[in-house]
Amino acid sequence: MMEGLLNPQVFMVFKVVVVFIVVLTIVAIATWAERRGAAFIQDRVGPNRVALFGKIRILGLGQPLADGLKLFFKEDLFPLHVDRVLYTIAPIISFIPATMTFAAIPFGKPFVKNGTQYFLSILPPDTNIGVLYIFALAGMGVYGIIIGGWASNNKWSILGAMRASAQVISYELAMTLAVVGVILSTGSLRLDKIIEAQTGMWNIVPQILGAIVFFTAMFAETNRLPFDFAEGESEIIGYHTEYMSMKFSMFFLAEYANMITASGFFVVLYLGGWHFPYLDSTVAGSIIAFVIKLLFVLWTFIWIRWTLPRFRYDQLMRLGWKYLLPLSLINLVIVALFYAYGG
Amino acid sequence: MAIKKEVKLKFWDKIYLPAVIKGMGITISHFFKTLFTPPSKRYTIEYPDRRKEDIPEWYRGLHRLNTYPDGTLKCVACFCCATACPADAIYIEPEDLEDFDKEHPKEKAPKVFQIDLHRCIYCGFCEEACPKDAIVLTNHYEIVHTSREAGIIGIEELVKTKREGGE
Ligand code: SF4
Numbered sequence: 001m002m003e004g005l006l007n008p009q010v011f012m013v014f015k016v017v018v019v020f021i022v023v024l025t026i027v028a029i030a031t032w033a034e035r036r037g038a039a040f041i042q043d044r045v046g047p048n049r050v051a052l053f054g055k056i057r058i059l060g061l062g063q064p065l066a067d068g069l070k071l072f073f074k075e076d077l078f079p080l081h082v083d084r085v086l087y088t089i090a091p092i093i094s095f096i097p098a099t100m101t102f103a104a105i106p107f108g109k110p111f112v113k114n115g116t117q118y119f120l121s122i123l124p125p126d127t128n129i130g131v132l133y134i135f136a137l138a139g140m141g142v143y144g145i146i147i148g149g150w151a152s153n154n155k156w157s158i159l160g161a162m163r164a165s166a167q168v169i170s171y172e173l174a175m176t177l178a179v180v181g182v183i184l185s186t187g188s189l190r191l192d193k194i195i196e197a198q199t200g201m202w203n204i205v206p207q208i209l210g211a212i213v214f215f216t217a218m219f220a221e222t223n224r225l226p227f228d229f230a231e232g233e234s235e236i237i238g239y240h241t242e243y244m245s246m247k248f249s250m251f252f253l254a255e256y257a258n259m260i261t262a263s264g265f266f267v268v269l270y271l272g273g274w275h276f277p278y279l280d281s282t283v284a285g286s287i288i289a290f291v292i293k294l295l296f297v298l299w300t301f302i303w304i305r306w307t308l309p310r311f312r313y314d315q316l317m318r319l320g321w322k323y324l325l326p327l328s329l330i331n332l333v334i335v336a337l338f339y340a341y342g343g
Numbered sequence: 344m345a346i347k348k349e350v351k352l353k354f355w356d357k358i359y360l361p362a363v364i365k366g367m368g369i370t371i372s373h374f375f376k377t378l379f380t381p382p383s384k385r386y387t388i389e390y391p392d393r394r395k396e397d398i399p400e401w402y403r404g405l406h407r408l409n410t411y412p413d414g415t416l417k418c419v420a421c422f423c424c425a426t427a428c429p430a431d432a433i434y435i436e437p438e439d440l441e442d443f444d445k446e447h448p449k450e451k452a453p454k455v456f457q458i459d460l461h462r463c464i465y466c467g468f469c470e471e472a473c474p475k476d477a478i479v480l481t482n483h484y485e486i487v488h489t490s491r492e493a494g495i496i497g498i499e500e501l502v503k504t505k506r507e508g509g510e
């Protein structure tokens with residue numbers, strides 16, 4: 001029966017639904033893992049009291065559910081002084097690109113059934129622009145932050161938004177140049193080609209410099225500590241001070257969705273995508289390999305957050321322009337020289 | 344004014360990465376340490392499920408009015424505690440007694456002795472001030488009331504407070 005249902009259209013819908021559900025589930029689990037992980041790192045216990053039917057505690061896994069419900073049912077006010085239109089669309093501008101970016105990421109090995117090729121990413125891989133698509137949409141997310149900060153009509157929100165925009169100009173160049181190294185060694189912008197080119201050796205080995213630069217920039221891109229100037233929840237006040245209820249949770253979801261996409265992107269670019277010795281011989285195995293790698297990178301997000309203190313934003317600019325940019329250029333030159341004379 | 348503090352960084356600190364990795368090692372070791380510690384051995388005591396058992400004797404919790412073995416209050420209504428109390432939590436109404444023939448003769452005794460537990464800051468000054476060792480703070484720390492009135496306790500409750508180590 002399943003064989004009869006397997007045609008490209010059905011498969012497409014199936015993929016979209018499953019990916020959306022899985023990504024949002026990982027978001028929920030990531031918020032839980034973030035809080036439990038933070039607690040354990042600081043020798044605390046963390047949320048563990050939300051219980052199903054008042055009995056089954058399941059390690060506090062119900063917490064994201066409870067938080068979500070709480071945010072959902074909170075009253076949604078407009079503060080008097082805000083710009084209503086921009087104030088409403090800012091979280092949407094943040095949220096939609098965040099959920100869209102994952103579409104380009106191939107999360108498993110393509111397979112052939114009944115003479116048709118099925119590929120495991122929502123966008124067909126022959127839309128040649130995989131890498132550009134991700135960069136373009138990921139770049140959109142910050143507009144949500146800047147607009148949100150502006151529309152709030154609050155000094156501290158605007159300062160948060162200003163830090164976000166200062167941040168953008170300091171990491172994007174280095175990040176893109178690091179990826180150019182990967183594109184150069186692959187010879188294609190297609191993400192499936194990039195993964196294919198990593199059969200045998202993952203990019204992280206020959207392009208370790210680029211990987212470090214990209215990894216660092218990733219934290220700035222997703223607004224995570226040590227570069228979370230836009231938010232700075234503990235002392236410098238951030239762009240979503242005036243937000244509440246679902247609008248706030250959209251920003252919140254967008255941050256975590258961005259983390260997942262960035263982790264997926266890093267896995268594709270540097271950690272060999274769904275490649276893993278022995279595991280990738282089957283389609284299911286390749287998906288598992290991808291998910292495990294993704295979760296690991298996701299965990300390093302949390303891990304680093306509770307290790308490093310926040311940078312000042314001029315420090316990030318210095319880091320971006322004086323260290324990351326030259327490093328990614330060196331990486332690019334090494335790759336270029338290798339392909340000109342060595343390979 | 345911003346104070347500039349000169350810190351000499353070594354080469355390995357300047358390139359960040361080794362220091363970052365070292366820091367990550369520290370945090371992950373804490374993570375696994377807590378992960379593999381059974382909840383009963385963690386620092387956090389999850390209160391309603393588990394209670395802290397080893398409250399020290401000198402812990403300043405619920406008050407107690409001491410009595411002699413025959414049941415008479417030790418308090419002589421001297422007002423020392425009420426005077427010493429920084430929170431003005433003690434209210435005493437004395438009455439004259441003429442029981443010099445009893446085993447513990449007193450001229451005065453409190454008719455009303457009330458402590459407002461919601462005002463009290465558990466500083467222990469009353470205990471220090473008392474010349475007769477009549478008022479002490481015990482190590483009971485579960486002091487819960489559902490109304491403000493219930494927090495004002497009189498002699499009957501105060502003499503009933505269990506000693507539990509604290510004297
Ligand atoms: S403990 Fe301090 S605040 Fe409380 S009744 Fe005694 S003196 Fe007053």
Ligand code: SF4
Binds near residue numbers: 424
């Ligand atoms: S100081 Fe002691 S004896 Fe004097 S009134 Fe207070 S409790 Fe009674």
